[in-house]
Amino acid sequence: MVDASTFLSISIAGIGLGALYALVAMGFSLIYKVTGVLNFAQGQLALLGAYGVVIFATPAVLGLNLPAVVAVLLTIVVGLLLGIILERVVFRHFIGEPVLSVIIVTLALGGIISGFLRFLVGPNFMSYPDALKPGWSIDLPLGASIGASFTLGVVLSLVVVVSLMLFFRYTVTGSILRAAAADEQAAMVLGVSIERTIIIAWALSIAITSIGGILLAMASGGAGFTIEAVGIIIFAAVVFGGLDSIPGAFLGALVVGLLQEYGSFYATGVIGPGAGEIIPMVFLLVVILIKPRGLFGTERIERI
Amino acid sequence: MSRDDTTAQHPVVELDNVEIVYDRHFLAVQGVSMEAQKGDIVALMGPNGAGKSTILKMISGIGLTERGEVTRGSVRYQGEDTTNADTNTMVDKGVTHILEGRRTFEDLTVEENLRCGLYRGGRRLSYSEEDYELAFEYFPQLEDILDLKAGYTSGGEQQMLVIARALIHRPELLLLDEPSLGLAPKLVQDIFETLTEINREEDITMIIADQNAKRTLEIADYGYVLENGQVELQDPAETLKDREEIKEFYLGTSREEGRYTDIKHYKIRKRWT
Ligand SMILES: Nc1ncnc2c1ncn2[C@@H]1O[C@H](COP(=O)(O)OP(=O)(O)O)[C@@H](O)[C@H]1O
Ligand SMILES: [Mg+2]
Numbered sequence: 001m002v003d004a005s006t007f008l009s010i011s012i013a014g015i016g017l018g019a020l021y022a023l024v025a026m027g028f029s030l031i032y033k034v035t036g037v038l039n040f041a042q043g044q045l046a047l048l049g050a051y052g053v054v055i056f057a058t059p060a061v062l063g064l065n066l067p068a069v070v071a072v073l074l075t076i077v078v079g080l081l082l083g084i085i086l087e088r089v090v091f092r093h094f095i096g097e098p099v100l101s102v103i104i105v106t107l108a109l110g111g112i113i114s115g116f117l118r119f120l121v122g123p124n125f126m127s128y129p130d131a132l133k134p135g136w137s138i139d140l141p142l143g144a145s146i147g148a149s150f151t152l153g154v155v156l157s158l159v160v161v162v163s164l165m166l167f168f169r170y171t172v173t174g175s176i177l178r179a180a181a182a183d184e185q186a187a188m189v190l191g192v193s194i195e196r197t198i199i200i201a202w203a204l205s206i207a208i209t210s211i212g213g214i215l216l217a218m219a220s221g222g223a224g225f226t227i228e229a230v231g232i233i234i235f236a237a238v239v240f241g242g243l244d245s246i247p248g249a250f251l252g253a254l255v256v257g258l259l260q261e262y263g264s265f266y267a268t269g270v271i272g273p274g275a276g277e278i279i280p281m282v283f284l285l286v287v288i289l290i291k292p293r294g295l296f297g298t299e300r301i302e303r304i
Numbered sequence: 305m306s307r308d309d310t311t312a313q314h315p316v317v318e319l320d321n322v323e324i325v326y327d328r329h330f331l332a333v334q335g336v337s338m339e340a341q342k343g344d345i346v347a348l349m350g351p352n353g354a355g356k357s358t359i360l361k362m363i364s365g366i367g368l369t370e371r372g373e374v375t376r377g378s379v380r381y382q383g384e385d386t387t388n389a390d391t392n393t394m395v396d397k398g399v400t401h402i403l404e405g406r407r408t409f410e411d412l413t414v415e416e417n418l419r420c421g422l423y424r425g426g427r428r429l430s431y432s433e434e435d436y437e438l439a440f441e442y443f444p445q446l447e448d449i450l451d452l453k454a455g456y457t458s459g460g461e462q463q464m465l466v467i468a469r470a471l472i473h474r475p476e477l478l479l480l481d482e483p484s485l486g487l488a489p490k491l492v493q494d495i496f497e498t499l500t501e502i503n504r505e506e507d508i509t510m511i512i513a514d515q516n517a518k519r520t521l522e523i524a525d526y527g528y529v530l531e532n533g534q535v536e537l538q539d540p541a542e543t544l545k546d547r548e549e550i551k552e553f554y555l556g557t558s559r560e561e562g563r564y565t566d567i568k569h570y571k572i573r574k575r576w577t
Contacts, residue, residue, distance in 0.1 A: 096369065172419055172422050172423050172431055173423065175412065175416045175420050175423075176420045176423040178409070178412060178416075179409040179412060179417075179420045182409050182410065182411055182412075183407050183409060184369075185366055185403060185407070186403055186409065187409075187420070188366060188369070188391045188392075189364060189366055189400060189401040189402075189403060190400070190420055190421060190423055190424075190469070190470075190473060191392065191395040191396070191423055192423065298411060
């Protein structure tokens with residue numbers, strides 16, 4: 001029934017897709033880990049990345065016609081800047097307020113971004129420039145192969161997960177960010193500015209999420225509003241990985257990517273179309289029920 | 305040298321007729337004037353709720369995060385007006401505050417906790433174990449537990465860790481809030497002795513707020529006794545130790561056991577309420 005070479009192909013597609021989700025999921029975890037905020041605008045931020053390239057590289061929108069590489073870099077820089085601007089005009093005014101208010105602000109932010117993109121670009125699928133539709137793929141054993149955008153996704157998400165782990169584990173700034181997340185006042189008396197931690201978290205997160213959005217668009221030849229759904233899909237990943245764990249988000253995203261691919265190939269016949277989208281969400285419910293802190297979520301040290 | 309000349313005219317910190325209010329209407333401290341001279345250890349004593357922590361919190365600026373505000377009078381640091389300045393500003397000027405309750409970062413290892421002491425305005429990019437030498441000089445025990453999570457160390461080790469972490473921060477003025485709280489008498493003695501050494505050898509001015517007046521006065525140069533947000537008594541530590549009021553209410557040698565149990569009660573209350 002299950003033949004090995006098909007299974008391998010599907011597994012590779014799952015890991016490739018999971019790696020793209022991983023970028024968006026790690027962006028989410030980064031914000032949660034540092035600021036305690038659940039960001040409900042991840043899907044729209046990925047969308048912003050995906051359409052950013054369209055805006056900069058195709059004359060249809062703003063009359064710009066920049067080379068693809070420049071457009072990609074500009075999009076990432078815009079992500080970094082957006083993080084800084086958001087801190088300045090929005091988040092710093094919520095320091096000391098209940099985290100719930102900021103979470104609601106992220107919902108509004110998501111709505112604004114997606115409305116803005118509809119206004120600027122329109123609701124239609126926008127094809128990517130040819131330079132961002134690489135045709136190459138890498139051949140793997142058993143007749144399987146992995147396409148360009150998935151390969152880039154795997155490489156980049158590995159780079160991001162390893163860099164972030166090293167950053168939080170070995171640098172002074174990384175340690176103090178973890179410290180500030182645990183005890184804001186005790187970190188402040190050591191010189192941390194909470195404003196700065198918010199800037200670092202959002203700027204890095206939006207930049208990483210943009211890369212995820214661009215690669216998701218590349219995987220389907222261009223940007224479309226369906227990318228927004230990634231904001232919900234990654235919830236399954238980060239809950240499984242334990243919300244504040246970067247490697248947890250990475251692994252969780254791979255699992256979700258695999259589930260989605262296995263689901264649409266093996267379960268569509270049984271469940272019907274949409275199985276690929278349903279199974280990760282069922283998985284999310286099961287994880288919440290049996291392991292609410294996820295695989296690597298921080299357990300508070302309870303002292304006797 | 306020239307620097308010493310200019311700062312010598314000013315106390316390190318100087319409070320002039322200070323009133324501190326929380327949440328815009330809760331009056332916590334009233335008409336307090338006090339100062340700490342360079343190189344001194346100043347004791348802030350008084351019962352629970354007297355306003356000791358509040359004063360430290362407004363010197364370091366961390367009180368602003370609790371909606372505290374100096375509403376009257378002024379706070380000066382090295383002669384400069386720093387009334388209601390925020391924590392970042394004060395850290396940059398050389399003030400480090402050790403908060404009440406030994407706030408180690410529990411999920412971080414002892415080494416990572418020390419590393420956080422190296423962060424001052426984000427300027428520090430690289431580090432090595434040599435940076436911790438100052439800490440190990442005074443607290444050699446810490447070197448053996450570097451990889452242990454701070455949350456799993458003993459109360460005494462945690463107190464040493466937060467002092468060591470502050471020391472690595474290289475402050476000019478160190479504010480200590482209840483360093484003896486909940487520690488066994490022998491440990492308190494060790495820690496206070498180490499604080500004296502640090503004060504002398506590193507030339508760090510200290511203000512110690514502690515309910516354990518006996519121990520604190522032993523190492524202090526000058527002392528203030530607060531009650532209901534006001535200064536009740538103040539004198540050089542030597543003189544203060546001999547004052548009848550102090551003997552009766554704070555030092556009562558015959559009641560030392562009693563005070564220790566009082567402190568334990570306080571600790572239990574703090575945890576469960
Ligand atoms: N964050 C705060 N918000 C409101 N009131 C406070 C706060 N901290 C302390 N207080 C009040 O201020 C007064 C002085 O408290 P505190 O400075 O903590 O005294 P001490 O350190 O001498 O025990 C007390 O009445 C206390 O209840
Ligand atoms: Mg206190």
